[in-house]
Amino acid sequence: MSKILVVDDEPDISELVALHLARDxxxxxxxxxxLEVFPxxxxxxxxxxxxxxxxxxxxxxTVFKRLRADSRSRTTPxxxxxxxxxxxxxxxxxxxxxxxxxxxxxxxxxxxxxISAVLRRTQRVQAVSEVKTGRFLLDxxxxxxxxxxxxxxxxxxxxxxxxxxxxxxKAVHTRSELLREVWGYSDEVATxxxxxxxxxxxxxxxxxxxxxxxIRGTGYQFCVTLPDS
Amino acid sequence: MSKILVVDDEPDISELVALHLARDxxxxxxxxxxLEVFPxxxxxxxxxxxxxxxxxxxxxxTVFKRLRADSRSRTTPxxxxxxxxxxxxxxxxxxxxxxxxxxxxxxxxxxxxxISAVLRRTQRVQAVSEVKTGRFLLDxxxxxxxxxxxxxxxxxxxxxxxxxxxxxxKAVHTRSELLREVWGYSDEVATxxxxxxxxxxxxxxxxxxxxxxxIRGTGYQFCVTLPDS
DNA sequence: TGCAGGTGTGACGATATTGTCACGCGCCGG
DNA sequence: CCGGCGCGTGACAATATCGTCACACCTGCA
Numbered sequence: 001m002s003k004i005l006v007v008d009d010e011p012d013i014s015e016l017v018a019l020h021l022a023r024d025x026x027x028x029x030x031x032x033x034x035l036e037v038f039p040x041x042x043x044x045x046x047x048x049x050x051x052x053x054x055x056x057x058x059x060x061x062t063v064f065k066r067l068r069a070d071s072r073s074r075t076t077p078x079x080x081x082x083x084x085x086x087x088x089x090x091x092x093x094x095x096x097x098x099x100x101x102x103x104x105x106x107x108x109x110x111x112x113x114x115i116s117a118v119l120r121r122t123q124r125v126q127a128v129s130e131v132k133t134g135r136f137l138l139d140x141x142x143x144x145x146x147x148x149x150x151x152x153x154x155x156x157x158x159x160x161x162x163x164x165x166x167x168x169x170k171a172v173h174t175r176s177e178l179l180r181e182v183w184g185y186s187d188e189v190a191t192x193x194x195x196x197x198x199x200x201x202x203x204x205x206x207x208x209x210x211x212x213x214x215i216r217g218t219g220y221q222f223c224v225t226l227p228d229s
Numbered sequence: 230m231s232k233i234l235v236v237d238d239e240p241d242i243s244e245l246v247a248l249h250l251a252r253d254x255x256x257x258x259x260x261x262x263x264l265e266v267f268p269x270x271x272x273x274x275x276x277x278x279x280x281x282x283x284x285x286x287x288x289x290x291t292v293f294k295r296l297r298a299d300s301r302s303r304t305t306p307x308x309x310x311x312x313x314x315x316x317x318x319x320x321x322x323x324x325x326x327x328x329x330x331x332x333x334x335x336x337x338x339x340x341x342x343x344i345s346a347v348l349r350r351t352q353r354v355q356a357v358s359e360v361k362t363g364r365f366l367l368d369x370x371x372x373x374x375x376x377x378x379x380x381x382x383x384x385x386x387x388x389x390x391x392x393x394x395x396x397x398x399k400a401v402h403t404r405s406e407l408l409r410e411v412w413g414y415s416d417e418v419a420t421x422x423x424x425x426x427x428x429x430x431x432x433x434x435x436x437x438x439x440x441x442x443x444i445r446g447t448g449y450q451f452c453v454t455l456p457d458s
Numbered sequence: 459t460g461c462a463g464g465t466g467t468g469a470c471g472a473t474a475t476t477g478t479c480a481c482g483c484g485c486c487g488g
Numbered sequence: 489c490c491g492g493c494g495c496g497t498g499a500c501a502a503t504a505t506c507g508t509c510a511c512a513c514c515t516g517c518a
Contacts, residue, residue, distance in 0.1 A: 068406065140369050141392070143385060155505060156372060156385045163370075180297060193507055195465065202466095216464070216515070384475060422477055424495060431496095445485070445494070459518100466513070475504070483496075488489100 002047040002119055006030045007037055007063070008081065009052060017050065020112040034063040041073045048119055049073075050111070052081040079114060133166055134224040135208055147208055157182065158201050161194075165212060165222040174219040231276040231348055235259045236266055236292070237310065238281060246279065249341040263292040270302045277348060278302075279340070281310040308343060362395055363453040364437055376437055386411065387430050390423075394441060394451040403448040 004026050008014045014030040021028040029046070031037060041049070049067065053060035064080065067073040131138045137146040143159055145152045154162065160182045165173055178194055179185040198220060202209030213221045233255050237243045243259040250257040258275070260266060270278070278296065282289035293309065296302040360367045366375035372388055374381045383391065389411045394402055407423055408414040427449060431438030442450045 068409070143372070143389065157506075160372065191507075192465090192509080196467085196507075199466065199468095214465070386476075420477075421479080421495090425477075425497085428496060428498095443495070461518085462516095464513105464515085467511085468509105470509085471507100473504100473506075476502085477500105478502100479498105479500085481497085481499105483494105485494085486492090488491090 003027045003044065004029070004048045004050065004115065005037070005040065005044075005046040006050045007034065007052060007060075008032065008050070009054060013052075017111055021115065026115070034060060037063055038066065041067065041076070046076065048115060049076055049078045050081065050115070051078055054082070077119070079111070081111075131166070133222075134211070136162075136166065136211075138163055138166060147205060152204055154201075154204065157197055158204070161197055162201055162212075162222075165220060172215045172219055172221045178219060232256045232273065233258070233277050233279065233344065234266070234269060234273075234275040235279045236263065236281060236289075237261065237279070238283060242281075246340055250344065255344070263289060266292055267295065270296065270305070275305065277344060278305055278307045279310065279344070280307055283311070306348070308340070310340075360395070362451075363440070365391075365395065365440075367392055367395060376434060381433055383430075383433065386426060387433070390426055391430055391441075391451075394449060401444045401448055401450045407448060 004021055006014050006017055006021075006028060008017075008030065009032055011030075011032070014032075018028040018030060029040070029044075031040060037049075037051075040046075051060055051064055051067075053064075060080075060082075064078060067076065067078060130140070135148050137149070139146065140163070143154075143156070145154050145159065145162065161178065164178060164181045173181075175194055176185075179189065179191070183193070198212060198214075202212055205211070211223050213223045215221055233250055235243050235246055235250075235257060237246075237259065238261055240259075240261070243261075247257040247259060258269070258273070260269060266278075266280075269275075280289055280293055280296075282293075289309075289311075293307060296305065296307060359369070364377050366378070368375065369392070372383075372385070374383050374388065374391065390407065393407060393410045402410075404423055405414075408418065408420070412422070427441060427443075431441055434440070440452050442452045444450055
């Protein structure tokens with residue numbers, strides 16, 4: 001079940017849409033004013049937004065652009081509704097950067113189908129791209145690491161190394177295993193590259209670098225919970 | 230249901246294992262010769278391999294190393310079976326880079342349990358880290374792109390650009406949208422960086438670069454199906 | 459305590475990656 | 489047909505990143 005936000009001026013349409021969405025097992029919230037969108041999105045993080053471009057108070061296009069500018073709603077899929085006459089021929093809804101768009105009049109069933117399609121596309125990718133382990137939040141999609149919610153700039157190699165270590169936070173990762181997974185070395189090579197990168201990683205992680213534990217004579221291990229020491 | 234390949238010399242063990250695996254709803258194929266492994270793996274891409282180190286014809290260790298050396302089987306989880314006496318004390322199965330290992334004698338039930346555990350660990354990450362679209366296979370975990378099954382080396386930026394474009398293969402991605410998602414630019418900046426990277430990306434993709442379509446005056450779009458032109 | 463092997467660390471050169479710019483071409487409207 | 493604008497392209501300099509090395513340090517062991 002997904003949380004869907006419908007922003008439309010016309011209560012008839014909203015109600016009809018909500019009915020069809022409920023039939024598909026989605027939770028649906030309707031707003032009529034563009035300005036109400038932002039507090040709602042921030043608080044409830046909907047999975048998808050259906051946005052009518054014709055809104056009272058604030059232009060729907062402005063609402064859309066503001067949604068895209070905010071990191072909290074940047075990746076939330078948006079389906080745009082519009083009256084055909086409202087759009088110039090040159091600018092289609094998709095060109096605005098929406099995930100899909102529908103021109104009125106449309107069948108509520110079609111909207112529901114398109115919502116399902118967009119959710120299928122986006123949810124699969126988004127849901128698992130972020131992995132949280134203790135103080136660490138690994139964002140695979142953007143190749144970024146957040147440590148205590150603060151972003152940490154990592155090199156590609158550093159990111160892969162950390163990701164590999166974190167992937168299985170119980171197992172000890174052998175030197176040769178890491179060299180294979182991160183560097184792609186297939187045969188055993190004598191190199192200090194791994195040591196150096198572990199060092200650089202620990203540096204960037206600050207005190208949290210202690211979560212990367214050396215297993216003497218074997219390799220390294222990512223430990224969520226540190227020993228008292 | 231997962232596809233599991235069991236490589237073991239002893240038919241009794243194989244059969245018992247297969248029985249237990251079937252009970253857990255897994256599809257199971259048994260091979261007795263190490264050399265048969267590679268054509269099978271290439272053709273059927275099993276989700277997990279159970280490998281006995283004691284094999285006729287070819288040493289199990291050699292088979293394992295060759296599996297790890299091939300990009301098509303590099304990330305396929307392997308569980309190693311071994312007689313205790315066979316292994317020196319210093320080198321445990323895990324140190325070889327296996328995902329798990331069991332020493333004989335073992336209960337088939339335990340093997341089935343360990344298989345489930347390994348699958349749980351690896352599949353969640355693997356299954357969704359790879360996104361296939363047409364000729365393109367995007368491997369988020371290893372930050373690699375496969376084009377027609379051939380690996381393509383991409384820069385971090387290039388990868389993110391392509392991933393962003395592919396993420397929604399129907400929508401047109403605005404220039405400002407791409408600059409925001411890939412480069413993190415929040416305000417509109419006049420820059421040719423995007424153009425340059427699109428060019429570099431197209432170059433590396435060869436004829437498949439045509440899948441990145443220019444939308445004049447707006448941005449770019451990833452098209453799975455090309456127009457005849 | 460002294461030794462030996464494994465690991466941490468800083469520096470360095472080689473290379474990869476990046477953003478910018480200038481120039482030329484093609485598309486589109488007039 | 490022509491002019492303007494947006495885009496493709498190649499070159500370039502600045503920077504980031506990488507792997508190696510020498511040396512210091514630390515741990516386990518005798």
